[in-house]
Amino acid sequence: MEKISDGSYVVIIYRDRKYLKKVKKGDLFSGKGGNIPYDEIIGRDFGIKYGEYLIFKPTIEDVVMLGIKRETQIVYPKDGFYICMKLNLKNGSKLLEIGTGSGALTLLFSRACGPNGKVVSLEKEERHYKNAKRNLETYCELKNVALILGDVTNCREKEFDACFVDVREPWSLMQYVRESLKPSGIFGTIIPTTNQISDTLKGLQDGFGDIEVMEILLRKYKTLPERVRPFDRMVAHTGYLVFARKVKE
Amino acid sequence: MEKISDGSYVVIIYRDRKYLKKVKKGDLFSGKGGNIPYDEIIGRDFGIKYGEYLIFKPTIEDVVMLGIKRETQIVYPKDGFYICMKLNLKNGSKLLEIGTGSGALTLLFSRACGPNGKVVSLEKEERHYKNAKRNLETYCELKNVALILGDVTNCREKEFDACFVDVREPWSLMQYVRESLKPSGIFGTIIPTTNQISDTLKGLQDGFGDIEVMEILLRKYKTLPERVRPFDRMVAHTGYLVFARKVKE
Amino acid sequence: MEKISDGSYVVIIYRDRKYLKKVKKGDLFSGKGGNIPYDEIIGRDFGIKYGEYLIFKPTIEDVVMLGIKRETQIVYPKDGFYICMKLNLKNGSKLLEIGTGSGALTLLFSRACGPNGKVVSLEKEERHYKNAKRNLETYCELKNVALILGDVTNCREKEFDACFVDVREPWSLMQYVRESLKPSGIFGTIIPTTNQISDTLKGLQDGFGDIEVMEILLRKYKTLPERVRPFDRMVAHTGYLVFARKVKE
Amino acid sequence: MEKISDGSYVVIIYRDRKYLKKVKKGDLFSGKGGNIPYDEIIGRDFGIKYGEYLIFKPTIEDVVMLGIKRETQIVYPKDGFYICMKLNLKNGSKLLEIGTGSGALTLLFSRACGPNGKVVSLEKEERHYKNAKRNLETYCELKNVALILGDVTNCREKEFDACFVDVREPWSLMQYVRESLKPSGIFGTIIPTTNQISDTLKGLQDGFGDIEVMEILLRKYKTLPERVRPFDRMVAHTGYLVFARKVKE
Structure with missing residues (x-):
């Protein structure tokens, strides 16, 4: 069984604080x-107590929330996993991501597309590209991601099963997206404002069907059994999600 | 490229109605x-129009919502995919599911655990077991599910990465769950009432940490660009989710 | 103490069904x-059992939800009472309502403005006007409502404490609304779409301040003490509320 | 028309900050x-600009949110106004409040019960009683509140139209509440936890009907017309509301 070793990532929890750390011989947290x-702790199991600390093996949510360096607004796991489902990703899927950002969603896509799948991800800002590259090198489990510095003119590949767009004006790319997708291929985007919903819907009027718009709300509860209740405050908004499937004209 | 063929499953959409159908030579919808x-339509691409109909290749959400025969309350995709993330499932994961029900979640688990993973799923009601078996035979993409008719006494396997419990009294199984999990392994459950949250939290007081309780709300919007607004009604409640990670004593 | 009498309104409850009825000597429910x-039941108290029925004295919510005849989409009590607060209504307030509709909100406004207040309500559709008139004659407790058949050109009164607009294009009336309000007077509207939020906000850019946009969600729970949980479905959307206060230029 | 004068309360708004202040000759904000x-500003209208500030006449919401001194968790206006409706308060209503707290809800009750109504409010903690007394002396518009230092043994008055309980264990008072209410009178409470919902529901099993449990969620939106979207974070929980009507045995 896997043990904590020099170079392992661990999640360290103290009350309501969580840290993602890389274990280093001779060093301390x-x-x-x-x-x-x-x-x-080197040589011991994951899932242990150390004083008041708990030490676990990181999940992909831990990595996204605590590990990756953020230079952009990231897509939160509550949305990210719903996106993976709506895009119908599975081992072997071929996905195009336009707008890598910090690579948070790319990590989820990589996992969802599995060892036989492929993720092509475009980022046109060099600074974001470099940051995403570092994040993926550090945390990505699979070698199925092609990160490209550039915009849609830099990817001529086609026949994608799905395409996810995370840029300010997804509607400006719909022609390209359609051409990149297989028939019945799925388009998705995340956008913060309702004005963008309108514009995206207009961009989907030709050549797409089964259009859906939704948002996902995550409400967390406190964990005292005698006082079950939601936390006082919550994230009220991350983004609206829009999905559609390509229809052959 | 894949074409619609005799025996293919298709999603047929007419306005706001969706049907999942198996294409059969000589037959009609x-x-x-x-x-x-x-x-x-045999021999044509997926993603086409036929009169006022749209015909797509089914996604796993289509299969869960429209395909599987339900003899129990199913876990909805909005919860199912969040569960897969919280359980940190990936290709190669080994998961124990207690309470197969109709197998809706089992389908998602199978996909999430990938070709190198394994899902062991226990169902003690013979009627549900048989129904789930049929659903899995029809719709499961991978051969990574072991469906067992029986309760926890019928599975002596251990070292699971994660365990999901969908029974009325998850707290009654916590001892067994702990023993089945690897160190740092993840427990999850879905329960409809707040009273069950209390009881589950009590059951987690020894040997678990990083306990979380939450619910996921999905709010859908209409798709007219000039009249963006949520639908009038929504699913207000499916279940509360509880997760925890095993801590070695 | 008040007793049920010939002509009294009563709310009759049978399990999860509610009826608002007028008691009539010699008749039966x-x-x-x-x-x-x-x-x-004539001559008995309100708040009694009759077989499996419960019989109560109606509240204003009962009247709005069960009593008034609806020829238009009504403003629901969850929104209506929040509106009364945001408009700062109290005994003595003078309110202008543009768009009486079925008069549901007018009933609430009448109560909130009290015996020393005044509600002027405009409705330009004769059919709605007549229906609202009947609803108010039947259910309104106070004689403080002036119902006018006509549009804003039919009301030259000014110095209102507050103005509520329930028409499709509230932004087209903002000049008139400003002139009708006292300094520091409050404007409110309810609109179903996000596009209307944008247009209303544009209409408020001159001569208003403290602009707020919000929505109110009401989530109901089942009442079995051993199985506390939300109802399966809920009203997900009635309308967005926009409020602003008049600023003297 | 009313002008700003020495001793007036004003709301001063600067961008997203709001202040409730008492105007004092010779002083400054x-x-x-x-x-x-x-x-x-003395002698000028409410509803004016002063540099980048906006100055308005306070609403009851301003008073509750910005004015009263809080020594306890207050009931927020979003809940307070819904409570007033569910209790069917109107000019002339006679209301019993058990647990004055800081008097925030008492202010709303006073307004809702009007000049012909009456609010009896009990507070057993002397410190809270004194604070609430000051808040009411400063901000209450009407002379219809009787504030009592003591518990339910200190109020022998009966025949209340409605009774609102804001204490930790409302179920312990149900016998007293029933005796204090008129037939068909309405009980309400606000409680933070689901465990308290269960206990309150058990306390209502005899002598009450039309039991309802709910929560009110308020979601606020940003006000840029080109970028309509909810605020990032929101108050996710204040309390659960329970209402019931007295049934004669």
């Missing part, structure tokens, strides 16, 4: 609950 | 928008 | 739970 | 947008 000399 | 003789 | 001959 | 010497 220092937080509100005191120190954890890494040498004392 | 009959709906509000008229007939579709299957012979006329 | 007939429902799923059997008959209630009115003579048997 | 100092904030992020600079100073407002009160002498320069």
Whole structure:
């Protein structure tokens, strides 16, 4: 069974704080609950207590929320996983992502497309491209992502199963998106404003069907069994999601 | 490229109605928008118009919502995909599901665990077991599911990466769940009432950490660009989700 | 103490069904739970059991939801009472309503403005005007409503404390609304689409301040103490509310 | 028409900040947008600009949110106004409030019960009683509130139209509440946890009908017409509301 080793990533939890850290021989973690000399946990199982700390093996949600370096607004896991489903991703899927951003969603796409799938991701800002590249090199489990510095003119590949667009004006790319998709291929986007919903819907009027618009709300509850109740505050809005499927004219 | 063929499943959409159908040579589909003789679409691409109908290749959401025969309340895709993320499933994961029900979630688990993963699913009601078996035989893409007629005494396998429980009293199984999980392994459940949240939280007080309770709300919008607005009514509740990670004592 | 009498309105509840009825000597109520001959309840208190029925004195919510005849989409109580607060209505307030509709909100406004207040309500469709008039004659408690058949050209009164607009294009009336309000007077509207939010906000750019946009969601729960949970479905959308206060230029 | 005068309360708005202040001759307001010497606004209308500031006449919501001194968790206006409706309050209503807290809800009750109504409000903590008394003396418009230092043994009055309970264990008072209400009188409470919903529902099993449980969610939107979208975060929970009507046994 897998043990904590030099170079492992761990999630360290202290009360309601979480940290994602890389274990390093000879080094230590220092937080509100005191120190954890890494040498004392190397060789032990994940899923242990250390003083008041809990130490777990990171999940992909931990990586997205705590690990990746953000230079852009990221797509949150609550949306990211719903997107993967709506795009019908599975092992072997071939996906085009336009707008890599910090690569948070790219990580989820990579996992969802599996070892036999492929993710082509375009990012036109060099700074974001470099940051996303580092994030993927650090955290991506699979070698199925082709990260491209450039815009849609830099990818002539076609026959994608799905295409996800995370740019300000997705409607400006609909012609390209249609041509890149297989018949019955799925388009998706995330946009923060209702004005963008209108514009995206207008962009989908030709050559797409089964259009859907929705938002996902995540409401978290406190965990005292005698006092079950939602947290006082919540994230009220991340973005609206729009999906459609390509129809052959 | 894949074409519609005899035996293909198709999603047929007419305005706001959707049907999942198996194409059969010589047969026809009959709906509000008229007939579709299957012979006329065999050999054509997915993603086409036929009269007022649209015909697409089914997604896993289509299969769960329209395809599987339901003998129990199913876990909806909005929850199902969030569950897959929280359980950190990926190609190669080994998952235990207690309470197969109609197998809707099992389909998602199978896809999420990928060709190198494994899903062991227990169902103690013979009627549900048989129905789930049929659903999986019809719709499951991978051969990675072991469906077992029986309760937890019928599975002595251990070292699961994650365990999802969909029974009325998940708290009664926590000892078993803990023993079945790897260290740092993840437990999840879905329960309809707040009383069950309390009981589940009590059941998690020993040997688990990073406990979380939440619900996922999906709000759909109409798709007229000039009149963007939510639908009048929505599903207000499916279930509360509880997750925790195993801690070694 | 007030008793049920000939001519009283009563709310009759049978399981999850509610009826608003006018008690009539010699007549009877007939429902799923059997008959209630009115003579048997005349002279008794409100708040009684009759067989499996419960009989209560109607609230204003009962009247709005069950009593008034609807020829238009009504403003629901969850929104109506929030509107009364945001318009800062109290005994003595003078309110202008543009778009009486079926008069549901007018009933609430009448109550909120109290015996010393005044509600002027404009409705330009004769059919709606007549229906609203009947609803108010039947259910309005106070004589503080002036219902006018006509549009804004038919009301030259000014110095209103607040103005509520329930028409399709509230932004087309903003000049008139401003002139009708006292300084610091409050404008409100309810609109179903996000496109209308944009247009209303544009209409408020001159001469208004403290602009707010919001929606109110009401989520109901089942009432079994051992199985506390929301109802399966809910009203997901009635309308967006916009409020602003007049600023003197 | 009413003008700003020495001793007036005003709401001062600077971008997204709001202040409730009492105007005082010779004094000044100092904030992020600079100073407002009160002498320069005394004698002017409400609803004016002063530099980048907007100055309005306060609403009851302003008073509750910005004015009253809080020594307890207050009931927010979104809930408060819905409560007034569910309790069917109108000019002339006689209401019992158990648990005055800081008096926020008492202010709303006072207004809703009008000049011919009456609010009896009980508070057993002397500190809270004194604070609520000050808040009411400062902000209450009507002389219809009797504030009592004590618990339910200190109020022998009966025949209330409605009773609102805001204490930790409302179920412990149900016998008293029933006796205090008129037939068909309405009970209400606000409670933060689902465990309390269960207990309250158990307390209502005898002598009450038409039981309802719900929560009110308020979602606010940004006000740029070209970028309509909800705010990023919202209040996710204040309390659950329970209402019931007294049934004569």
